Amino acid sequence: MSSQEKFCSGCASALEIREVEGRQRPACPNCGRVVYHDPxxxxxxxxxxxxxxxxxxxxxxxxxxxxxxxxxxxxxxxxxxxxxxxxxxxxxxxxxxxxxxxxxxxxxxxxxxxxxxxxxxxxxxxxxxxxxxxxxxxxxxxxxxxxxxxxxxxxxxxxxxxxxx
Ligand SMILES: [Zn+2]
Structure with missing residues (x-):
């Protein structure tokens, strides 16, 4: 897991994995930012x-x-x-x-x-x-x-x- 996946790039809160748009994705519980993995x-x-x-x-x-x-x-x-x-x-x-x-x-x-x-x-x-x-x-x-x-x-x-x- 890269640091991009551990901490929010917007507010530096620890990310959690949750379902967003049908997939498990790293997301910020504080500001709502979601990490999307590109191909x-x-x-x-x-x-x-x-x-x-x-x-x-x-x-x-x-x-x-x-x-x-x-x-x-x-x-x-x-x-x-x-x-x-x-x-x-x-x-x-x-x-x-x-x-x-x-x-x-x-x-x-x-x-x-x-x-x-x-x-x-x-x-x-x-x-x-x-x-x-x-x-x-x-x-x-x-x-x-x-x-x-x-x-x-x-x-x-x-x-x-x-x-x-
Ligand atoms: Zn955040």
Whole structure:
């Protein structure tokens, strides 16, 4: 629980959890201020090279050692497409141009909304960044062990909407 959830940002009273608009939320018994938790946005890219897609072996606590598409959280105020390209470059060394939206992926009760783009390589050189143990291109029928089932959904949708050539 962050201090934002313990004390009221308006009057510094201790917050209590109560039902507001159908959900349990931190609320101030003194001035009535309610803490609403916003979703977080993460952006990811499907980058294709000769029919294979770019994957990273994760060096993060979440999904450590397993594989995912490159991506990460969008900063507040950041253009989402630019965040997606930034994450690809940070994690893989490749510069990419976002081409089109594959979809928005959210789950009931899950704080993170994933925005998935198809992107094409424009430059850079393949080299694992600090957030990746290894990187590589994999065929869809030979993917490594994936960290997030969501990534498989993204790849299915990407494959279905992919233009030949
Ligand atoms: Zn208050």
């Amino acid at each position: 977080k946005i993460a952006a990811t890219c499907v980058v294709e090279r000769q029919g294979k897609v770019l994957m990273i072996q994760r060096n993060n606590q979440v999904g450590y050692g397993l594989w995912s598409m490159p991506g990460g959280y969008v900063d507040r105020g950041e253009v989402v497409e630019e965040a997606a390209a930034r994450e690809v470059e940070e994690e893989t060394g490749l510069q990419v141009e976002v081409q089109r939206l594959v979809g928005l992926f959210s789950e009931l009760g899950h704080p993170v909304v994933v925005v998935a783009f198809a992107a094409r390589e424009t430059g850079g050189r393949l080299a694992a960044g600090p957030e990746a143990q290894d990187i590589g291109f994999f065929p869809l029928d030979g993917l490594p062990e994936m960290a997030f089932p969501r990534d498989n959904l993204i790849l299915e949708k990407w494959k279905a909407m992919r233009q030949p050539g």
